[in-house]
Structures are given as C-alpha cells and as structure tokens.
Amino acid sequence: MQDLYNVYQNSYLFVFVFLLLGILLPIVALTAGKLLRPNKPTPAKQTTYESGIEPFHQSWVQFNVRYYMFGLLFVIFDVETVFLYPWAVAYDKLGIFALIEMLIFMIMLVIGLIYAWKKKVLTWI
C-alpha cells in the first residue's frame, strides 16, 4: 500500500521536474543569447522572417477557408501513415486480427477521401 503511494507521488515529482525544465529552458537560452550576442540592429534585420520571401502587408489577413480543409485532410492521412508504420513493423506478432482492424480503418479513410473528392475539397478555385 505504502509502495503504491510512493510510486503515485513520484510520478507527480517527474511531472513537476519536467514542468520546471520546460519553463527554465527558454528563459536560460534566451537570456544567455542576449548576453552573449552583439547588438547592432538594422531595419533589414528587424523585418519578419518569411523563409526568404520579402514580407508584404499585415499578417492579420483572412485566410481562405480551404486552407483548413487541406490542413484537416493532411492531418488525417498523416495520422494514417503514423498508424501504419508500427503495425507493419510488428505485423508478425499481431497476426490476422490486426490485419482485419487495419483494413476496416483504411476502408473508412478511403470513404472519407471519396467524400472529400466528390464534395470538391481537392480542387482549388
């Protein structure tokens, strides 16, 4: 009983340590950087970094709602591949049951893809 309690409380200790590290890391890194680097600002340096493209007008513009549709579809199929990899690696151990599960999973996703395709989510106006 006492052991179980210790394990329980120790798990919270881990969470606390991780929280502390997570807060301290950016603070330490940014402060150390500020102290070490030379400070010579020019207008070109202070522009927003846009992967090399010259930034133009405000960032507060309305995005086309299709971005979200594409994003959603991407995430779904991304997750599918993430599921497929461990299953493929452990195929011999999991056996036929996992194969059937995976088939059901993929058929459902294919139906989702057909739905998105017929509803013209994949075409860009």
Add this chain to the structure above:
Amino acid sequence: MDLDTLLSYQWGGMLPEFIIIITATLLSLLDLFLPKDKDRKLLAWIGLAGIVAALLVLFTQMGDPIVTILNDTYRLDSFSKAFKLILLVGTAFVFLLSMDYSRHDIEHRGEFYYLFLTALLGAMMMASSADIITLFVGLELLSISSYILAGLKKKNMNSNEAAFKYVVNGGISTAVILFGMSYIYGFTGETNLFNIQAALQGPLVAENSFLIIFAFFLLFIGLSFKIATAPFHMWAPDVYQGAPTPVTAFLSIVSKTAGFVIILRTILTIFISAPGLAVVHDAGINTEPLLVSIQPYISVLAMLTMIIGNAIAIRQHNIKRMLAYSSVAHAGYLLVPLASLSALVFEATWFYLIAYLFMTLGAFAVVQHVAAEEKSEEIHAFSGLMKRSPLLALSMSVFLLSLAGIPLTAGFVGKYEIFMSALGTAQQHYILAAVMIGTTIISYFYYFNIMVQMFFRPGNPVLHKRRIPAGVSFVLVLCIIGTIGFGILPGIPLDFIQQNFNFNEFFAQP
C-alpha cells in the same frame, strides 16, 4: 490474437449494429454518386429499411443468453436489448418525420439521413457495452453526429447558434466525463465495468472513499448534460428551438434515452458495491454504501429538474422551447427511480421512456406540420387548429393529455410506475413523490394552454393549407395507438417486459 479466437466470438449478436453501420456507409456512398438533381427520398427509404431490419434481428435475439465479445467490450444482455428497442423505434419514427421536412430549409438531404444512422449507432453501442472506453466512443459518436444535425439548416441563424451552443456545452460535458473516468481508471487500473466493480471493494478505495465520491460526481454531472437535467439543462431550449424539428425529436427521445442508458449502466455497475461515507452509530463506525451516501444529492437534482423545467416552461412562447423545458421536466421524473434506488428502476425507466417516445414524437409530428403550414413555431400558430383540421387538434390533445399524465394515457401509467417506485422502497421517499405530483400539476398550465389555443381561440386565416404528408400521418396514427393503447391496457408492455427481459442479467458476469 489468432483467427480461431476471433471467430470463436458470437459476432451474430452484433448483427443489428452491423446492419446500421452498413446502411449508413451505403447511404453516404450512394449520396455521393447519385446525380445532383435526383430526389434523395430513396436514401430515406433505404435507411428506414435498415432500421426495420435491425429491429427484426433484435426481436429474434429476445430470450437468448448473454453475448459478450472481446472481454465485455460488446455485451448484449436483456438491459441492452430492451433499450435498443426504444432507440430503434424512436429513430424509425424520426426518419418518417424527416422525409417530409422542408427541402427548402435543408439542402443536404443525404447527410440529413445518414447522420441519424451514425448517431443511432453510437446510441446502440452505449446500450450494449460494459467497457468504459467503448461506452465513451459510442457517446462521442452520438454527440458529434447530433452537433452536425443541429446545424443542418445552414442558412438559418437559430440553427447555427444551436449547433455552436451544443458543441461548446457538449465539449465541456465530455471533458468532465473523461475527468471522472480518469479518476476511476486511476483507482482501479481497469476499463471493464465489472472488473472496476470488483476492484472498488479493495482496501485502497475504502481509505480514500472521498476520491471515489468525487469521481462519481464528475461522471454523473458530465452525463447529466446529455439528459439535460437542471442545473445542466441550459443548452436544451436553444438547441431544441434552433434544430430542425425531426432533429429536435431525435435529441429529445433517442439522445435522452441513450443518456439514461449510459447513466444506469455505468453508475449501477461501477458503484453498486463501492464504499461511501463513514457513519457513526451507537455501536461504532460503519461505512455505508456509496449509492446510499449520494442518494440525497441525486434526489435534490431530480427535484430541482422537475421544478425548474416545469416552472420555466410556463413562460415560453415558442412551442419547441416549451417542449424543451417539458423534456427537462420529464428527465426529472425519470431520475426518480434511480434516486430512490428502487428495485424496479429498469422497468419503471423503460416503461416511461416508451410512453415518452410515443407522446413526444406525436407532439413533434403535429408541431412540424403546423409549423410548415403557418410558417411559425410560436404557440399562437396553434390557435383555431380545431376549425382548420380537427383530426390534428384532437391527436395533439391526446399527446398533451398524456404528457400531462391524465389517466387512460400511457403518460399516466408511466408516472404511476415511477411514483410507486419512489414509495415502494424500504425507506419511502415522500418528498420526491410530493414534488413529482406538485410539478405535474404545474405542468397542466402550459400543456392546457395549447389546448385552449386550439379549441377556443379564433383561428388565423390559413396561409399555406396542405395535406398531412404520409410519413407524418403514419407517425401520428402509431403514436395515438401507443399512447392510448398503453394507457388503457398497460398490461401488454408490462407483460412484454416480464416475458422477454430478465433485468437481473444486468449484474450477471459470464
């Protein structure tokens, strides 16, 4: 797991669910590949055929022994069969209503039909599982489908508001449920309800009974959002008003039934033998059962629900808002057997839900037709209905009388059963029973107000006179037969329960 173990399960038990999921998938594919201008009524008939087929299969399963698949993830006992019957019949009626719902308001007919089926599938999984995770997945399948259904009138602001409020409130309730479940899992390390039940009798739980009571309240509060009991009923009026009428009927019957099913299943299985508060006697300190410790709180919740639901319903001008508060009040009545921990809890709840199904669906069928004729969902749209269409007015009166609990209707028998369940326990719950009678009398005000409108107020000139569509009239006839038939001959459904459902199976472990 190899193929032999997989095939050794009795998958036939899941046949109703398989039929529903195949129908739903078929409908979604058909909707995609049918030409745009083709009428989608075909889809509704296919969906209805699927539901009827599932019902027939369910009838052949009556009296079969318990089926469990994959360590109780799927569990078919008398309890789940009894309540799946209500879910399937309710959805079939909703389908009949939705076929005649205005094409102008809902353009996405395909989604309209198959989302009902996916929601039904979620509700059926909630009825036939004894594993926290599967129950939760079923609950979410029902909830997410209902969120979309509530917002299907895409160009109507009220409908959009309803969907948004429903998503936000549903999200909060889901978070609370999961928080409660995580405590239960943390305590026991099990997801199977029966294993949890056994693990909750251990010494660790007895020392920390306050935590298990906390978990109980989180679970109960989260689930009571689903059945819309006060003080967690705030979403109901807005959502019921904004959603299309068949969806409102679905929420108020199928969704509520599923909510009661999951409440009974989780709470009565998990906590049946959990320890509660310590009580000091003359002889020493005893620990009373958890269900006894929390009884006063559930009773207060039931009483509050009955009082608030019935009192606020009086002030409503919109018929769907009024029926929303009335459904809140009915959820309060339905909590009484659970609050009094009666041995008849399953029978009383089942019978009341059947009676509630017939009277509420009938009322919504009338509301849908009158709203289509008058282009208004206000209560004064009903004025002079007796002159315009006497049959509609008379059938509405039958449903209202039944909702009010007047003798010779199913509503009366249901209320009587609940009343007796509150007084039939060892420790009689006079206050609960008294509040129930008092609030029933309050409910006469608003139910009879509609009858006053129909019979004694001069009618509006009829703007869009139309014939009662076949689907609506079929629902009306069946609901009148159910409401009056079960009121005069309550023996038929009660014998049916006795013969087909052995509710002791609920607690039986294979």
